[in-house]
Amino acid sequence: MSTLAVGSILSAFTPAVITMAALVIGAYLLTVFEHCLAWGSLRQARAAFVAPLADVVALLRQADTPPEHPDGFLFRSAPIVALATVGLAALVIPVGRGATGLDSSIGLFYFIVLLSPFVIAMMNAGWSSNSKVGLFGTFRAAAHLISYEVPLGFAAIGAPMAAQSLAIGRIVEAQSSLWFGVWQPLGVVIYLIASFFVCFRHPFDAPQASSELEGGIFAEYTGPRLLIFTFALKAIFLVLMAMAVALFFGGWQGPVLPGPVWFALKTFLLAMVVIALSRFVPRLRSDQMLTLSWKALVPASLLNIVVVGVLTILIYGVK
Numbered sequence: 001m002s003t004l005a006v007g008s009i010l011s012a013f014t015p016a017v018i019t020m021a022a023l024v025i026g027a028y029l030l031t032v033f034e035h036c037l038a039w040g041s042l043r044q045a046r047a048a049f050v051a052p053l054a055d056v057v058a059l060l061r062q063a064d065t066p067p068e069h070p071d072g073f074l075f076r077s078a079p080i081v082a083l084a085t086v087g088l089a090a091l092v093i094p095v096g097r098g099a100t101g102l103d104s105s106i107g108l109f110y111f112i113v114l115l116s117p118f119v120i121a122m123m124n125a126g127w128s129s130n131s132k133v134g135l136f137g138t139f140r141a142a143a144h145l146i147s148y149e150v151p152l153g154f155a156a157i158g159a160p161m162a163a164q165s166l167a168i169g170r171i172v173e174a175q176s177s178l179w180f181g182v183w184q185p186l187g188v189v190i191y192l193i194a195s196f197f198v199c200f201r202h203p204f205d206a207p208q209a210s211s212e213l214e215g216g217i218f219a220e221y222t223g224p225r226l227l228i229f230t231f232a233l234k235a236i237f238l239v240l241m242a243m244a245v246a247l248f249f250g251g252w253q254g255p256v257l258p259g260p261v262w263f264a265l266k267t268f269l270l271a272m273v274v275i276a277l278s279r280f281v282p283r284l285r286s287d288q289m290l291t292l293s294w295k296a297l298v299p300a301s302l303l304n305i306v307v308v309g310v311l312t313i314l315i316y317g318v319k
Helices: 003-039 042-047 051-061 072-091 107-127 132-156 159-163 168-173 185-198 221-246 259-278 286-316
Strands: none
Touching: 003 051, 003 072, 003 168, 003 259, 051 168, 051 221, 072 107, 072 221, 072 259, 107 132, 107 168, 107 185, 107 221, 132 159, 132 286, 159 168, 159 221, 159 286, 185 221, 185 259, 185 286, 221 259
8 A cells, every 4th residue: 555545544534533532532521520510529529530430441341231132233333323423523513723624515514414313323222122111212212302403403504694604614704703692592592402402411311311211222231332322422412512612602713722722612611501500400301392392492493593584684784
């Protein structure tokens, strides 16, 4: 193999490796923050830096015991599909000017489309396990995920409408004078609520909560496969928060510090704020979550599109 071919392969895989490394570090820090919130005292908070590593070691040492008579291919491939989807979605998010793994003119469309394989991976996990708990969890998770992808997509539309581009880099650059989140607060709120549900985070974690369906779609997963799913859910949450920063909070733009530093700070600050606020909300029932989506978030997201369209004309004029 020629040196040119080797260089081409390395240049193709380097962004993917960097992206996955960043997601691993981000998921670790996010877990540390969650442990600090749960434990409270400073003395216990120090142990929070070790607790995620202990959880990883415990799951890696745990026996990988599949259920009886599963759909082998779907059961084994579901964690890999979920993880691959997260990595591919993260590639399109620019962390700095020109610093993106995949610079696409339809970056936001690409990102939203990639959420569908993630949903399919969740459904395959429960469907293929050949258990009633997994099956019921699949139907519940499918209904909820589909319900919340609709307002998530509608809420994200406001940013490209204002920037008149689907390229995420162009959307960030269009916020040089004013963040879109300042005059699109409804879109920000809808996007963040829908993001919590896509990631099965409290208070929208009923489809996989241990107290609801004994883990739901993940009930039959143990060991490394459960570790992959756990990491994928934390990583997709970080990716959604990073996309929120790019769409509504100016992306990498900020004074003094380099762009990637600003982007990381905004992403983690947003993630920490919404996680802390969610602690004060009780877990919603299945019917309450569907009602919230179809009767509140979807109409509100459609209203947001109309309002953003009018404000875009008033602020930026007709081009």
